[in-house]
Amino acid sequence: MTNRRVEQTHPQSGLKLLALPAALWRTGAYFAPSHYLRRQSWHNRASLPAPSPSLGGVAAVLADELVLAGFKLTRNPPTVDAWERISAEVADALISFEHEGWLENPASYHRAPVVPNDATVTPVQRWESLGMRWQQLRWTSGWEPVVGQPGAQRWSSYERNHRASAWMLRYPDDKPRHWAVLVHGTEQGRLLVDQIVFRARRLHYELGCNVLMPLLPLHASRRAPDALGTGFPTLDVMDNIHGLAQSAYDVRCALAWVAEQEPSSVSLTGLSLGGYTAALVAGLEEPLGAVVGLVPAVDFPEVFRRQTPHLMRYSEAFAALHEASRRLHSVVSPLSFTPQTPSER
Template sequence: MFFDSGYTPLPGEPGGQRWLGCTANNREYALLLRHREPRPWLVCVHGTEMGRAPLDLALFRSWKLHRELGLNIVMPVLPMHGPRARDLPKGAVYPGEDVLDNVHATAQAVWDIRRLISWIRMQEPESLIGINGLSLGGYIASLVASLEDDLTCAILGVPVADLVDLLGRHSGFGRDDPRRETVALAEPIGHMISPLALTPLVPRAGRFIYAGVADQLVHPRRQVARLWEHWGKPDIVWYPGGHTGFFRSRPVQQFVEDALQQSGLLDDPSEQRDRPA
């Protein structure tokens, strides 16, 4: 499915005019797996360099969630990813070195997903809705879960908590590099668009996090543990691996299914069966 995003920076917002020049972001795309009858929904938010159907379907195990567990699945494409990355200026990526582009991309991602959730509610007013994010998608999901009422659960996989802190840590700048001052100046902006600055609206029993103890990209302490503590120390699983190790982790797969079951998105196990798509 696709629809016009409708996101527009406020007049005079720094970087707003440049952001509007990235016209491929004006249209939102989402992959939809929907049952004929009303079913609970899971919004799956991809990570960096994803937004491609085969990869997203595999990493979220979407067909199993849809066919075996009976969920409606919708996978939105984030700004500057997939078909929304066409004709971007050279070097423009999300997340990237341009702090203001990161701000607008984050704001538009949250805007688009909230519009998508509104559409779901119009389609099936009584259906439960959860959100599930990976890496950058976990960051976006945590923001949505702090702004959107009535989500049943939020499952954050290897989630980023502070984008500026993450990019600064991986910048490669030496101790005496003057560019480190730019990172320091950007720290308040990072806090402004961080879930650490917001209060989660998802009930505590519906909050779930998983992460790798050896993650070299999203630091377990600087990123994940801070978000876990801010979210009230909800159920968390640490798997023995790096950033992408979740895909082959049986404990993570079971944790996600248990989270969906505990949240009420799944039928009783005795009632689950293969369902036609």
């Protein structure tokens, strides 16, 4: 019995071998006529314009699928002991979240953002020689899980995660300008890549925008140097919920800082995990100039279920854990909130 349990939690060789072919297959399936028509009907019901198929759309979907394939290749499922810990934390969290009223009123789980009072701005010197005026905005993230909540002590132990950060391109004049706040995806947060993905140079130098790119929790400099035991998004349910909650809080604090700079307008754009974060923020913040979600995740429990090995996915124990995870994730799900920003923006 023990061997069987271990076998179910270790990576299946077939899962890794098929990761890349499966990513290509799912990308193609996404644009198949039947899938496209189904998405179009969803957009119509929501009174939203349905995006037409394009090479850019194919590239974006493929990039997202390749990231998921990369997880299969580089990350192993939790061990038996880890699964037992996760299950116990989830069971305790369900009781606690119900008692606190967070499941009934997800907004009450989120605390109000504040303007960082210890924010510092320093030039990124390695880019100055290339004519790019990148700066780094840093401040202390004031978000921590409620003391005593399942997984709270572990999340608070990620010391490098306490320091929030954002890359910034800002004009030196005091002229009111549009601020484009851009939120990266999973395993991103690196200036070299993110400025290309979001076309930051064009936004700043051609369109005259100030650019701010916040760094999400447990990414890049906010991740432990050895990266052991940490990562986000993650199958570790409470870490994932805490990561999403802190992501929304840190981005909202960044928006509060931007508001102090007297912008002419502010937009929020996110890619993948960043798109999820942007959508969540849109449900918590006052209306923004625009909110754009690029290939956003919308349901992490379902994403995790799809990426779980078949031997585990259809077990009764995993089904129970999935349902409990789905309920807990409702407090950090964009689908639990009505966006404050009008859809036409």
